[in-house]
Amino acid sequence: MSARVLIVDDVEANVRLLEAKLTLEYFDVLTASNGEEALRKAERERPDIILLDVMMPGMDGYEVCRRLKASSATRHIPVILVTALDGRSERLLGLDAGAEDFLTKPIDPIQLIARVKSLSRLKIVIDELRTREAAGEQLGAIDERRSADALLAAADAPARVLVVDDNQREAALLRRTLAETHNVAVHDEPAGGGSPDLLIVSVLAKGFDGFRVIAKMRSAEPTRHLPILAITDPDDPEKTIRALELGAHDVIYRPIDSEELAARVRTLVKRKRYMDALRATLDRGLELAVTDQLTGLFNRRYLSAHLEPMVLRASCGGDSVAVLVADIDHFKRVNDTYGHDVGDEVLKEFAARIATNCRPTDIPCRLGGEEFAIVMPNATGDVACLAAERLRCHVAGAPFVVRRGAERLEVTVSIGVAASEGRDETADTLLKRADEGLYQAKRSGRNRVVGKAGAPPAR
Secondary structure (H helix, E strand, C coil): CCCEEEEECCCHHHHHHHHHHHHHCCCEEEEECCHHHHHHHHHHHCCCEEEEECCCCCCCHHHHHHHHHHCCCCCCCCEEEEECCCCHHHHHHHHHHCCCEEEECCCCHHHHHHHHHHHHHHHHHHHHHHHHHHHHHHHCCCCHHHHHHHHHHHHCCCCEEEEECCCHHHHHHHHHHHCCCCEEEEECCCCCCCCCCEEEEECCCCCCCHHHHHHHHHHCHHHCCCCEEEEECCCCHHHHHHHHHHCCCEEEECCCCHHHHHHHHHHHHHHHHHHHHHHHHHHHHHHHHHECCCCCCECHHHHHHHHHHHHHHHHCCCCCEEEEEEEECCHHHHHHHHCHHHHHHHHHHHHHHHHCCCCCCCEEEEEECCEEEEEEECCCHHHHHHHHHHHHHHHHCCCEEECCCCEEECCCEEEEEEECCCCCCCHHHHHHHHHHHHHHHHHCCCCCEEECCCCCCCC
8 A cells, every 4th residue: 555655853864764664655745954944844745744853942732733633624534743852741742732642752663564554544535535525515416514513513523432351450440431422331251233423443462363353344344434543562563564454444552541541542533424414515515416405305316317227127127117208287377477486385285195195116206396206126117108197196185385375276287198119219209209198288288197108198
């Protein structure tokens, strides 16, 4: 796995040493000699990882990290602080500044590569989500302001933390430390249950294989993106490296420091909230891209994407597919007499009546204005005509109540029906025949169903 790594250090020899180690592993390396240069390059070059020395003249690494995390352009870039100090206070300062990890000089090259690879995998996922979000914003499917609001609202929400550790004293410390701000469940062995927001697992457990727990979580679809904090031993670097390689996002060493634990959990949860909010925004954007916002039905884009393959299958000997095209009669008169707000109420109620008269497999869509369509997979013309007649009766059989009950409007609908037939059928020809049926229904007096070609008219 390759990535772009920005090395920030005011000592040339340190930069060259790290650059040589990373280049051997085929990473693309950028360098900066001070904090100001690092901030400029981070914003311009957008590296995947930043290796940031703490002790630098002028602006130290903590301040650089804080500024990186305060900027919307660079806050998603993982930062590894590199320091000659290995004290508790230094680690807490770095975690509070927003750093994802620490490396202590002299740097172990195996741990360096393991941590860079682990954070690179995370960065790839974040970049993919951010790219899709940006595309959605450009297309108008995602509201940039609402997206940002969702990210901020999710950041400080309490998390569900699952602790898997057979060391009872250690598990009790974890619960005490985290229970004030999070919902914590403790198991002394792997167990099923609801989906947590964070998994803390000991790879030093004697009653189960902690590495297997991490691997299982990474391979299962529901927990693939679950952040994992592994408990390990500072005197056993192989276990640390193994945990990171299997997919742990972070590690914490025994004996566990409660403040460091809280800081690491806060960072992991915040990152998960950020990614969850991105995914939710993308899901909402995708929904808006294929849904009519007024009626909640699918739009023409969704119909086109799904009708074509159905017609193709039918033309190759598969099950028939039918289309109903419906148009509200005299809808312009409703808008002119009562106003567009009442017109919108009529459209919403009409869409609701369509939805309640569809099979689960049918695809109800709004084509535009007062024109709607229903795609009926595995339906012949006779079946489609019966469904169309049922919808017509349901629309005409009860008045549309608008203006909070102040007005009751009599509404009718004309419907054209067509079913697939022959090898030369396409989605366009099928829709055209249904349209012809609709126009014939309009010319014949409205409030009726007309089938075209292979679909006989309803009686």
